[in-house]
Amino acid sequence: MKLELSPEQQQLVDTVRKVRQREIAPRALQSIGGEFPHDNIKALASVGVMGMAIPERFGGSDASILDTVLALEEIAKSCYITAEAVIGEIGVQSRIISTYAPEHLQAKYLPRIASGEGVLSICMTEPDAGTDVASFRTNSRIEGHEVVINGAKTLISRAQLADVLIVFTRVNGIAGAAGIGCVLVPGGTPGLQAKATYRTMGGDHLCDVTFDECRVPLDHLILQQDSMKTLINAFNAQRCLNSAMCLGMAEGALEESIRYLRDRKAFGQRIGDFQGLRWKAADMYIEIEAARGLLYRAAASADPFPDPLITAAAKTYCNEMAIRVTNTAVQIHGGYGFTDEFAVSRLYRGARFGSLGGGTTETLRNYVGRHLVDYVDLASGVGVH
Numbered sequence: 001m002k003l004e005l006s007p008e009q010q011q012l013v014d015t016v017r018k019v020r021q022r023e024i025a026p027r028a029l030q031s032i033g034g035e036f037p038h039d040n041i042k043a044l045a046s047v048g049v050m051g052m053a054i055p056e057r058f059g060g061s062d063a064s065i066l067d068t069v070l071a072l073e074e075i076a077k078s079c080y081i082t083a084e085a086v087i088g089e090i091g092v093q094s095r096i097i098s099t100y101a102p103e104h105l106q107a108k109y110l111p112r113i114a115s116g117e118g119v120l121s122i123c124m125t126e127p128d129a130g131t132d133v134a135s136f137r138t139n140s141r142i143e144g145h146e147v148v149i150n151g152a153k154t155l156i157s158r159a160q161l162a163d164v165l166i167v168f169t170r171v172n173g174i175a176g177a178a179g180i181g182c183v184l185v186p187g188g189t190p191g192l193q194a195k196a197t198y199r200t201m202g203g204d205h206l207c208d209v210t211f212d213e214c215r216v217p218l219d220h221l222i223l224q225q226d227s228m229k230t231l232i233n234a235f236n237a238q239r240c241l242n243s244a245m246c247l248g249m250a251e252g253a254l255e256e257s258i259r260y261l262r263d264r265k266a267f268g269q270r271i272g273d274f275q276g277l278r279w280k281a282a283d284m285y286i287e288i289e290a291a292r293g294l295l296y297r298a299a300a301s302a303d304p305f306p307d308p309l310i311t312a313a314a315k316t317y318c319n320e321m322a323i324r325v326t327n328t329a330v331q332i333h334g335g336y337g338f339t340d341e342f343a344v345s346r347l348y349r350g351a352r353f354g355s356l357g358g359g360t361t362e363t364l365r366n367y368v369g370r371h372l373v374d375y376v377d378l379a380s381g382v383g384v385h
Contacts, residue, residue, distance in 0.1 A: 003293075009070055015047050016074040024078050031081040032203030032346060034196075036119070036161055040082045041089070044075070045116025049086065053094035058106060059114035065237055065302040069244040069295065076248025077255065078343070080202050080350025083245045088158055089113050092238040093120040093166050096182065099234070099304075100222040105184060109164055121162035121194075123153040123209055130155075131363050133228065134177035138211065139170040140221065147183055147221045149191075149211040159194035159207040162187045167211075168231065171224055182223040182231060189214050202350045236306045239315045239358045243295045246322035246354040247288065249347045253329035254284045256343050260333055271332075280332060284325045291318045309371050312364040319355035326351045 005013065023043040031037055044050055052068045054060025063071075068090055076083035094113055097120075098106060112118030129135040138151025149169060159165060164186050171181040185192060191214040196205040223230060261272030261281060271277055294314040301307040326348040330337035337344045355361040376382055 003296075005070070009067060012067060013070050013074055016044070016049060016071045019043050019047055019049075020075055020078050024075065024082050028079040028081075028343065028346065029340060031079055032340065034081075034199060034203055034205045036158065037079070037082045037085050038116075040079070041085060042116040044082075044086065045114065049075075050089055050116045051114030053090040053098065054110045054114045055098055055106075058098075058110035060110065064299075065240055065306055066296060066299040069240055069299045072241050072244040073248035073251070076245040076350075077252030080245070080249060080346060080353070081204055083248065084157065084202070084204055084350075084353075087238070087241045087245060088122070089118075089120055091122075091241050092234050093122045095237055096122075096166055096222070096231075096234055097164075097184070100182070100230075101184065102219050102222070105220070105222075112163060118163045119158050119161045121156060121158040121165045121207075123156050123159065123165050123167040125153060125155045127152060127154050131360055133168060133180060133231075136168060136170055136180065138167065139173055140167075140181065140183050141172055142218065142221070145218050146215045147218055149183060149185060149214040149216070151211050153209040154206075155198065156194070156207045156209050157204065159209045160196050162194075165192075165194075165209070171221070177228040180228045180231065181221060182227065183216065184220040184222060185211070185214055185216055189216060191215070200353070202353050203346070233305045233308070235358065236308050236311045237302065239311050239364075240295065240299045240302075240306050242354055242358040243291075243298070243315045243318035246318040246351055247291050247295055249351045250284070250288050250291070250322045250325040253326040253344050253347045253351075254281070254288060256347075257281060257284065257329045257332045260336075277332060280328050284328055287321045287325055291321045294318070309368065312359070312367050315354075315358065316361045316364045316368070319361050322351035322354055323348075 024040050048061055049071050051060030052063035055062050072083060072086060075086055097109060126136055140147045140149045164184050167183050167185050169183055170179045191212040194207045194209045197208045198206040200206060261277060262270060264271045294317050298306050298311040298314040301310060329344040330348050333342055333344050336342045339345055
């Protein structure tokens with residue numbers, strides 16, 4: 001088994017790294033003001049990143065989940081805000097549209113995403129339900145050739161800017177998981193309101209979104225009731241990208257720490273010459289490489305979406321690893337690490353998001369544990385098959 005990048009994948013990483021170092025890193029400090037990073041998105045679109053989840057006929061490259069992970073990992077080394085904006089365009093949002101929406105809606109929205117001009121927003125969390133999707137109250141009723149949406153979503157990224165919102169909703173009031181579907185709601189639809197209400201510790205803004213008799217054409221209901229399994233399978237790609245962000249932020253924190261260990265002097269020598277700090281760097285590296293192995297394996301399993309078990313394990317580990325590694329980086333930097341001017345402070349705050357979005361680590365641990373106890377065939381064991 002050869003565990004190394006192909007020449008094409010290495011070229012991808014090198015290309016994204018150049019954009020990150022030239023365009024994204026110099027603007028990283030100003031990005032925590034909460035403004036959408038349009039300039040960074042345009043720069044990434046110019047090298048094809050924004051089209052990675054989009055079919056070639058709509059201006060994309062239809063890249064693999066693993067290639068998308070590699071690009072997002074590199075971006076996240078310098079800027080959580082930009083990485084979060086990118087995942088909102090090349091994650092499950094674009095893949096849901098390209099997989100399930102009718103051709104004319106794909107043609108309307110996907111080329112704008114690939115060019116860096118469009119913005120997507122996925123609406124899942126509700127005031128009284130987050131991970132518990134089957135308890136959503138937002139409802140879409142079918143009236144002739146229209147769908148009428150009523151309800152509320154909260155903690156939604158980019159909703160005030162979006163060309164179209166991908167809304168997880170109950171259909172015709174059918175209760176439980178069987179009633180959940182997905183509808184596309186164009187930005188500016190009468191009855192739709194999106195307000196940037198919450199400022200996050202990562203620096204971005206999240207919205208409250210309400211739907212009051214919003215009417216869209218029937219063909220905007222791209223997945224009807226009893227589509228829960230389909231939606232969750234699609235969401236495993238998003239979990240890999242969330243993990244890629246966490247891996248990238250941890251790598252960025254380690255790189256910043258190595259630089260500081262080499263440059264900072266104390267008691268007449270580099271602080272990197274003290275064994276205690278060298279061990280911190282060693283532990284950071286070990287955790288990063290363990291996370292990389294889990295994540296790349298999960299991403300490589302995609303056909304077309306990643307295996308849910310290894311993806312749940314990868315996301316759980318990457319999320320928690322990033323918190324530990326970025327926290328250690330802040331400690332290595334001492335008082336400077338507590339200031340916004342040093343990247344490790346921003347990376348630490350960004351890493352805290354990972355275990356909250358895309359399925360909490362508690363939920364994913366429960367899934368992994370249930371699978372092991374209820375489904376593992378002990379005749380073949382738990383190794384690679």
